[in-house]
Amino acid sequence: MLHRRIFQFLIVYLLGIGLLFGIKIVLNLSDYVIPGPAGVWQTGQAEFSRYVGDVLDTFAVAVIGQVLSILMALGVGVAGRRATWLGSFIKVAAYNVQAYPIVAIAPILFILLGDGFLTRLFIAAMICYFPLLLSVIGIMSEPVTDIEHFYRVTGRLRWQLEVKIRAFENLHKLTTVISGSATLAMAGTIVAEFIAANAGIGYSIRIALYQSDLAKILVALFIIGITLSLYQGILELLGAGLKKVWAAG
Amino acid sequence: MKPGMTIHRLAAVLLLLIVGNGLTAADPVLAQEKVVYRLKWLINASTAGDVFALDQGFFSREGLAVAVKAGGPERDALRELELGYAQFGVASADQVIRALAKGASVIVLAQLFQVNPLQWIYRADDFSLTRTQDLEGRTVGITYGGNDETIMRALLASAGMNENQVRLASVRYDYTPFFENQVPVWPVYRNTQGIFLSDKLAAGGERVAFFDPSEHGVRFVANSVVTSQKMMDLHPETVGRFTRALLAGWQAAMSPARETAVIQAVAQYDRDTSESVMRRQLTVTRQMIQPDPGIPVGHIDATAWQQTEQIMIQQRLIPGPVNVVDRLKTQQSP
Numbered sequence: 250m251l252h253r254r255i256f257q258f259l260i261v262y263l264l265g266i267g268l269l270f271g272i273k274i275v276l277n278l279s280d281y282v283i284p285g286p287a288g289v290w291q292t293g294q295a296e297f298s299r300y301v302g303d304v305l306d307t308f309a310v311a312v313i314g315q316v317l318s319i320l321m322a323l324g325v326g327v328a329g330r331r332a333t334w335l336g337s338f339i340k341v342a343a344y345n346v347q348a349y350p351i352v353a354i355a356p357i358l359f360i361l362l363g364d365g366f367l368t369r370l371f372i373a374a375m376i377c378y379f380p381l382l383l384s385v386i387g388i389m390s391e392p393v394t395d396i397e398h399f400y401r402v403t404g405r406l407r408w409q410l411e412v413k414i415r416a417f418e419n420l421h422k423l424t425t426v427i428s429g430s431a432t433l434a435m436a437g438t439i440v441a442e443f444i445a446a447n448a449g450i451g452y453s454i455r456i457a458l459y460q461s462d463l464a465k466i467l468v469a470l471f472i473i474g475i476t477l478s479l480y481q482g483i484l485e486l487l488g489a490g491l492k493k494v495w496a497a498g
Numbered sequence: 499m500k501p502g503m504t505i506h507r508l509a510a511v512l513l514l515l516i517v518g519n520g521l522t523a524a525d526p527v528l529a530q531e532k533v534v535y536r537l538k539w540l541i542n543a544s545t546a547g548d549v550f551a552l553d554q555g556f557f558s559r560e561g562l563a564v565a566v567k568a569g570g571p572e573r574d575a576l577r578e579l580e581l582g583y584a585q586f587g588v589a590s591a592d593q594v595i596r597a598l599a600k601g602a603s604v605i606v607l608a609q610l611f612q613v614n615p616l617q618w619i620y621r622a623d624d625f626s627l628t629r630t631q632d633l634e635g636r637t638v639g640i641t642y643g644g645n646d647e648t649i650m651r652a653l654l655a656s657a658g659m660n661e662n663q664v665r666l667a668s669v670r671y672d673y674t675p676f677f678e679n680q681v682p683v684w685p686v687y688r689n690t691q692g693i694f695l696s697d698k699l700a701a702g703g704e705r706v707a708f709f710d711p712s713e714h715g716v717r718f719v720a721n722s723v724v725t726s727q728k729m730m731d732l733h734p735e736t737v738g739r740f741t742r743a744l745l746a747g748w749q750a751a752m753s754p755a756r757e758t759a760v761i762q763a764v765a766q767y768d769r770d771t772s773e774s775v776m777r778r779q780l781t782v783t784r785q786m787i788q789p790d791p792g793i794p795v796g797h798i799d800a801t802a803w804q805q806t807e808q809i810m811i812q813q814r815l816i817p818g819p820v821n822v823v824d825r826l827k828t829q830q831s832p
Contacts (some may be wrong), residue, residue, distance in 0.1 A: 278595070281602040444670075459644050461574055
């Protein structure tokens, strides 16, 4: 699963970079507009270790943000699964808050929390929390009638069992959503660093943009892509393992 | 006369009128050559001459239909020149030199700012910065990767100071660290943000002063008008007409007598800045565009360009010399 993820990423990356080099050759563009393969390679050699450190820094924040989001989404999703006033309120609030562009909220966070770890964490969590929440609410509010009926008529269906049944029956969906939210968490952290931080790969990309250095950005994208592919692959493996353990138990 | 013939004649006359009218109306449009001019930043007092040239018909009198487009952090006029999205643009000297170092073919047509508006603001009541050495031990804001970082490093090096003697702090568009005095020396564009921040602090009873690198030996060139070598080779006459119209527009815009008209032109785009603030912004802009009446608007200061290139080589921002002086219009055949 892991090697397939990496292989797929490499195909996408090479296709993208190949397209750029193609455009450069066809339009006879200078290295200022699109760097050549040699330039990207040299930049990669010069910046690789520094950018790996930056990506790992970003990744650490993204993972913490994602874990927080998952916990919050599960908690709120379970609470909001019922067709009660509170459930409906949580859904409406989630939809509304998701509609706010993070670039508009980021400066407020920056004023409140400064330009450090907390701002990055908060933005990462915000960006991946709401899609997660909506998915969890969707999954948790959908009854698994065949199974739940038996427990309901025998009077043994408590809320914990209901949540467990729905989670187990939709484990594949949940794993996909959680794995997908890793991308959102990473993107959220990078956006936060771009707008309001002094560390991480988003901050380095911002500097590279100031310097009009596309080669640095291509190197950064490569490392981000590889890291995310690995992480998503690991999450999928964990999901598959969890299902096996759960089924055996 | 048969009724059918009358209808035919009427129709023919009508057709002639429509075609004739269409041709007459199309004439000036056909005469106007369309070009795109990409600015470096959003439209404000720093682009007064650009929008005034458009508003007052300086371009159209030269037979040009110019689309003046606002810039921004993600806009790069030099890239747009090469990709053909724009024919003219505004770029800072460091952008031009970086582009030349990477093989771009750029020509500098005019240097808009004779004094770089990028300066550092500080509270005049707290301390005084009369020499670069006065920065020692202070927290100084810089935008990492931006040209203020390059300028500050050049200042420190020229004063024989070690970078450890000051605390460099990363800044962005949020001024909170300056207001809270966490970063007391803050980079600003003197003619725009500088006015706004002075007002904010004045409201709290505080006075400000500015640290100008050019007064301490660092003459790092700011916004300049650029085009591509291709444009220069294929349409030299268009380049000449554009430059003439633009500089005439800037010259007119910098006249205090036309201040109200200039403010009206800028206000069409910059709706968030009040008229009184804009007046003060224009006063400072004038001093930076034409500090000496003997120097024409748009004058290219080749020595300052050479110094800018030298600074970038010293700081290893470019791998080697690019001979930027050869790319200045003063060195080109007209």
